[in-house]
Amino acid sequence: AQSVSQHNHHVILSEAASLELGCNYSYGGTVNLFWYVQYPGQHLQLLLKYFSGDPLVKGIKGFEAEFIKSKFSFNLRKPSVQWSDTAEYFCAVNADSSASKIIFGSGTRLSIRP
């Protein structure tokens, strides 16, 4: 069965620090990969997505993610975080092209100290 692992449950950083959130998935075939963000009290919003092509994907608000097929990873990065990046971040994978089911990771809570 497909699964998505986010090993960091809670990350605390100071403003201007660099961020990398880990995401690993278990599926050997073609995958579509996503990062969603949930700001406090809000619904999930798409941050970025990878379907094919360049494995380095740029999203909104300065975030990027790199798909490394050999490592089954899709880590999220940002060179310099801001207090407004405080949120919960979810990695997700779709490995069933016949349906639009997405499997979500358990999420990483990011807290930024001003």
Place this chain on the structure above:
Amino acid sequence: NAGVTQTPKFQVLKTGQSMTLQCAQDMNHNSMYWYRQDPGMGLRLIYYSASEGTTDKGEVPNGYNVSRLNKREFSLRLESAAPSQTSVYFCASSPQGRHEQYFGPGTRLTVT
């Protein structure tokens, strides 16, 4: 466009009561989904509807039923609520051929 809307925003039920959570989207999306979000567990798929007229079980369907009323609306029903169903419920939709999902604002349900 309002996107994905959900009603109600908050609900408190007693054990054994029933209720229906409503979801509607105005983006002409084919697929719709219901998730529950619990602390430390991410989002778990309850049911989904790949297209109008079809519904399928997700990871955690027990205790729930769904109806895809038309292309716009997808409701989730709890026939006999249990405390284990206390959660935040999100509805989502996605367009045909694309897999990113668009989420509603959620319904916070407490079962006492």
